[in-house]
Amino acid sequence: MAEASFLDHMREIVGDVRPSIAIAGLVAIFVVLWSVLSTWQQYNRLREFKGPRLAALSKWWLIKKVGGGRAYLDFWESRNNTLTISTGSIARVGPNDLLTDDPELIRHILNVRTEYRLSDWYDGMRFDPGNNNILPWRDEDEHFKLRSKMSAGYRGREVEHLEPKIDKNILSFMKLLGKYADEKKPVDFGRRAQFFTLDVISDLAFGEPLGFLETDSDVYKYIQITEEMLPAVMVTTIIPWLVKVLSSPVFKSLLPSEKDRLGFEKLMGIAKQVTAERFGPDKKVQKDMLGSFIAHGLTQKEAESEILLQTVAGSDTTATAIRLTMLHIITNPLVHPTLRAEISKTHFSEPVIPDAIGRDLPYLQAVIKEGLRIFPPVAGLMSKQVPPPQGDTWKGKFIPDGTKIGYCAWGIFRREDIWGSDAGEFRPERWLESKGEKLRERESALELIFSYGRWQCLGRPVALMELNKVYVKFYND
Structure with missing residues (x-):
């Protein structure tokens, strides 16, 4: 009824x-x-976990922020609006996304024995959707195998003339800047810093620079087109299934390819061409990074993807560090003369300071560290996934399995309990004044710029060598 x-x-x-x-x-x-x-x-x-109200209900808040070009500030502001600036914290920035500025939590997530895994955020970092590379490889065993094949090349052990090649490109960089000075013309220093780092990494990766400094131009409009593409790329880190859709046969034919003459796709074509020359019966053998990777077992497809990643990731981050640090040096009436005085007292016969000497200059090292801190060159979420099935508990709060936790770089390096009440100021002296446990705490936090543990950046030695040399050369000339 x-x-x-x-x-x-x-x-x-x-x-x-x-x-x-x-x-x-x-x-x-x-x-x-x-x-x-x-x-x-x-x-x-x-x-x-508290955060923007919309973020708890929809990915729209996160999509809007990462596509807007100032996500690093928006993340910091959302964290500050929710919690106190003086303590480590976790904020909610998506239905399944958390954000932290707690260095201890980040090291817990990244340590070599961690049960955390890369989240699907990394799927958006596949520069060539058809091929994987070491950055987004989420299979732990495959990631470890790939990393072990590439570590010797990144450390420079099997790269012939690694330091002289960096020196050569620094001299080309200074020559280009000198030309503008002689002609009393203004120069876009930020753009030329990108030219420099792109030529360095391409020279180390496959044996010759791409020619940005020599031509004083954005070769193949690579920088322009990459900057235009970046917001869309960052959106795919929040909606990773878009990568699969775009790499499907229906859409792939509509997208740019390595046959194109300009931009990122042209670089893909160069990577394929250069790699192809290293395989086959008449293969070219060179003692550069690519040669080292191949000698340790990288396949042709893997090698193509890795030198593409090197060029993209290894150039922009270092260029960001150089231009922002130089901005703070030349606009600071205390830092500028102090650094000049230390460099003027340093003696070496080479045209560019040897890396070993640069590493031993205390004020230079303080400037480099403070430059990386005041404007961290890597500011993406880089989310890791809480391990199943047990989830995790941090400082009394349970975090369910499958939750994604990203890191707020801007927040970490503005923490007043770590850096002091002047955390927002560029002050290299804080590194010279720090002693004992406080120094260890600060250096441990700064290390997170290059990630940590099993996911630490392989390109760290090359990046630091560039920084150890380039600031000295500005004053040396």
Whole structure:
């Protein structure tokens, strides 16, 4: 009887509406109810963590921020609006996304024995959607194998003339800047810093610079087109399934390819061409990074992807460090003369300071560290996933398995309990004044710029060598 009365009631509601329309309406109601329930469950599982209200319900807040070009500041502000500036914290920035400025938590996540894994955020970092590279490789065993094949090349052990090649490109950089000085013309230093780092990494990666400094131009419009693409790339880190859609046969034919003459795709073509020369019966053997990778077992496809990653990731981050540090040096009336005085007292016969000497200059090292701290060159979420099935507990708060935790670089390096009440100021002296446990705490936090543990950046030695040399040469000339 109850069933019959229900059907009668539904007939009264539907009336003369066609059955197909009625069914569609019921399906729509079911979908809405399911969506509401799903959203509530997603919201509820991370309800203990505060953040922007919209972020708890939808990915839209996160998409808007990463696509807007100032996500590093938005993350910091959202964290500050939710929590206190003086203590380590976790904020919610998505339905399943958390953000932290706690160095201890980050080291816990990244340590070599961690059960955390790379999240699908890294799928958006596949520069060539058809091929993987060491950055987004989420299979731990494959990642370890690839890393072991590449470590010798990145450390420079099997790269012939690594330091002289960096020196050569520094001299080309100074020659280009000198030309503008002689002609009393303004120069876009930030852009030329990118020219320099792109030529360095291409010279080390496959034996010759791409020619940015020599031509004083954005070769193949690589920088311009990459900057235009970047917001879309960052959005795919939040919606990673877009990568699979875009790499499908339907869309792939519509996208740029390595056959293009300009931009990132042209670089893909160069990577394929250079790598192809190192394989086959008439293969070219060279003692550069690519040669080292191949000698340790990288396949042709793997080598293509890795030198592409090197060029993209290894140039922009170092260029950011150089231009922002130089900006703070030349606009600081205390730092500028102090650094000049230390360099003027340093003696060496080479045209560019040897790396070993640069590493021993205390004020130079303080300037380098402070430059990396005041404007960290890597500011993406780089989210890791909480291990199943047990989840994790941090400082009394339970974090469910499958939750993604990213890091707020800007927040880490503005923590007043770590850096002092002047954390927002560029003051290299803080590194010389720090002693004992405080110095260890600060250096441990700064190390996170290059990641940590099993995911530490392989390019760290090359980047630091460039920084040890380039600032000295500005004053040396």
